[in-house]
Amino acid sequence: MRRVVLAVPDEFAPFRQAARGLLAEAVPPHAIAWSEGEPDLFAGASAAPTSGGVGDRVGPAPDGPCAPPVAVPARFLPLAEEVIRHRAPERFALLYEALWRITQGERALLQVASDPLVHRLERMRRAVSHDAHRMTAFLRFREAGPNRFVAWYEPAHRVLRQVAPFFTGRFAAMHWAILTPDASLAWDGSAACFGPGVSRDAAPCEDALETWWQDYYRATFNPARANETALRRHIPRRFWRNLPEAETVPELLSQAGRRTAAMTSEKLRPVIKN
Amino acid sequence: MSKAPSLREKLSILADAAKYDASCASSGGTRRDSRDGKGIGSSTGNGICHSYTPDGRCVSLLKILLTNFCVYDCAYCINRKSSNVRRARFTEQEVVDLTLAFYRRNYIEGLFLSSGIIQSADYTMERLVRVARLLREGHQFRGYIHLKTIPEASPALIEEAGRLADRLSINLELPTEDGLRRFAPEKDGATIESAMGRMSGAITAAAAEPRGPRFAPAGQSTQVIVGADGSDDATILGRSAGLYGTHRLKRVYYSAFSPIPESSQALPSRAPPLAREHRLYQADWLMRYYGFGSGEILAGAADGMLDLAIDPKLAWALRHRERFPVDVNHAEREMLLRIPGLGVRSVDRLIAARRHRSLRLADLARLAGSERRLRPFVVTADHRPTALLDRADLRSIVAPPRQLALFA
Known part of the structure; x- marks a missing residue:
């Protein structure tokens, strides 16, 4: 052997x-x-x-x-x-x-x-x-300073090198780092530098804009169409903890039935003139 | 009168007002990036869904209205003049800033901007175009831009919109002229069609001149509301086939009429099942990728409606059993595409594989992901379904009751 x-x-x-x-x-x-x-x-x-x-x-x-x-x-x-x-x-x-x-x-x-x-x-x-x-879809940057951004992400496979050209091509003028448990990638506006994996606490834990993003996420959801099965199929559970919008999901789903009932209630439907 | 909304409140109001537009696609843009260091953004040509709402719909673009003030009174629309919904209006700069701030954090692929009609079609269209111009020229934004086109706007404005945006769209909303007259009295079907026709001409001309000025490289799309008027599926599919053929639309979106707050009593109070919308999308795919004619999909069906319980390709096969079984080792691609359970990609890999091997049922299972549905419809080197096709209960064999769980 x-x-x-x-x-x-x-x-x-x-x-x-x-x-x-x-x-x-x-x-x-x-x-x-x-x-x-x-x-x-x-x-x-x-x-x-x-x-x-x-x-x-x-x-x-x-x-x-x-x-x-x-x-x-x-x-x-x-x-x-x-x-x-x-x-x-x-x-x-x-x-x-x-x-x-x-x-x-x-x-x-x-x-x-x-x-x-x-x-x-x-x-x-x-x-x-x-x-x-x-990874190109669900990775979220957090602002760590003027024009400096850091993301924490946990890929299922070792895909950091595969996605590197996507991020360097899209965010070329920003300075940023992507941190994963296996490896990291830093971009200073001109060169990419791969480094070792790090732990989650090396990444910033918040970004002020995330509440705005959650507002958008709430508003773009139509409660009359709530469908948790479809959501879970598209975003498996393991991604949720790193997506800022995910924490609004339980509230949105639990209120969906009541909001839809209110919309269809006859009292709220004014007659329009013809 | 409540006080003027803050910027954050405006985001909520104007995203809420835009959410009834089903489209959120970010595909089809020209490939580009910002490696030259001058701007921000890229487009890979393939769309990316950065999130999904709790109804499973893709969130790819920041989809907002510039304003939800509107002079029109379309019955199905939450923003119609007579609705009591809270109103707001972004400045152009506010939209630009929000788009860039979200984009830098990788929340979105770009912007889908629409608007209520204020003052006039040209006044409104000018403001939409200005947002796109600020993004493209002021910030060298290379992400995706989808602009809603106002059919009555002047050709010069639509020309500029096409130069700046990846995609343009005009929503038809009602599949028939009669529906438009009843529910959208200020909209005019002929004006919409002629604007679509002009855009189609410009898109085709620009695509033929790769070095010339661009015009909406990702094409144009539209949306049809399903279940607001009485149109059946055959009517809707026929309308779509016409739009794909005449105006070369990239996509027709089907949006199941949804109850809205403050809704008009002119509308049905009950929403159609979401499964109907899903079946229409499947039928639409059959027309665009599987070689089905629009009339063929429902040929032989009793009431002009797609079967909600099974997908339209399986329904077609069950009504046309004389066309089966198909010998997968010899059949033409056209016929392979009609086998229930075989997708376009599986068919192409099947054709490549059979040049080297004689395919057996187990091979087919690997190619298609499952063989249970295929079994009655195919002949392989080791399988010939002699009696299955004649069985009265074939439908229950190939269509498990759980198929609808996702769309119930």
């Missing part, structure tokens, strides 16, 4: 290097035990945000022979780059199994979405992609 320890759990480059060596030696998937070591993302690393987070310079490469590149279909790379950010420990083994089958003659494997392995990888990719999208 070959043991492979990847020190950087969410970067494609170290995995690629390890996989090239194993494929060159024709080591079959069942003979490898993959595991992740301690994250060591921050050994002086600072990746340009436009790299999309695939910076080869980030993270130490694992030991091993410098194996030749393996020709794989173009769609493998974007799939693997996202799957590697998934937290499931089996992601390395699944990706290697796909590489193995592709290089053993199943060149078109990834086009067969109905294949159990491809199906599973695609579901993992979608989970990561969805999680990254949610």
